[in-house]
Amino acid sequence: MNAFIYILIGVSIFSAYRLLVGPTIQDRLVSLNSISVIFIIILALYSLESKNVFFLDIAISFLLLDFVGMIAYTKYLGHEEDK
Amino acid sequence: MDIIEIISYLFISIGCLIMAIASLGLYRFPDVYMRLHASAKINTGGAMNILFGLMLRFGFQLVTIKFFVLLLLIFILTPVVSHAISRSAHLQGKTELIPFISHPKKKFTFNNPWEKK
Numbered sequence: 057m058n059a060f061i062y063i064l065i066g067v068s069i070f071s072a073y074r075l076l077v078g079p080t081i082q083d084r085l086v087s088l089n090s091i092s093v094i095f096i097i098i099l100a101l102y103s104l105e106s107k108n109v110f111f112l113d114i115a116i117s118f119l120l121l122d123f124v125g126m127i128a129y130t131k132y133l134g135h136e137e138d139k
Numbered sequence: 140m141d142i143i144e145i146i147s148y149l150f151i152s153i154g155c156l157i158m159a160i161a162s163l164g165l166y167r168f169p170d171v172y173m174r175l176h177a178s179a180k181i182n183t184g185g186a187m188n189i190l191f192g193l194m195l196r197f198g199f200q201l202v203t204i205k206f207f208v209l210l211l212l213i214f215i216l217t218p219v220v221s222h223a224i225s226r227s228a229h230l231q232g233k234t235e236l237i238p239f240i241s242h243p244k245k246k247f248t249f250n251n252p253w254e255k256k
Contacts, residue, residue: 063155089217094158112206119216130220
């Protein structure tokens with residue numbers, strides 16, 4: 057399980073490139089969403105590695121908070137431009 | 140090593156491979172909507188494969204139900220987030236939906252994407 061955790065950390069660092077240099081703000085949101093899902097998977101793998109169940113509860117609550125935050129961001133950004 | 144353990148390792152490896160290829164797509168694609176297409180592969184394909192592999196490993200316990208709840212929440216919530224991001228990108232009108240046709244709220248014009256500027 058340790059090797060998979062290292063692979064997923066590398067994947068999340070590689071997809072953080074779009075978070076730094078995205079042209080629009082929606083690119084940064086896409087990258088942030090995928091990074092948070094990768095972080096949830098890392099928590100689920102680490103709960104198997106350290107034999108501790110509570111990391112799964114942390115993962116579920118993190119997923120729900122991430123969902124609420126993403127919906128709030130897109131509601132805030134979704135207004136049309138005034139012309 | 141059990142046969143079920145080998146199958147679970149196979150599922151986890153497939154999920155990691157899908158995540159690596161999709162992050163390459165997130166780096167390489169030119170548009171917001173195409174990047175959303177790559178990001179949905181990370182959110183559903185990779186994550187659900189890895190969680191299903193972890194579910195197979197434990198048998199029938201309380202932990203399996205927690206993994207199942209996590210899988211079900213990812214299955215429901217992440218396409219909603221992708222849809223909301225694409226809707227906000229479409230309503231802001233910064234990027235064009237189809238390269239041939241400009242934003243539909245504006246005047247209907249054709250523009251040539253291969254035209255040199």
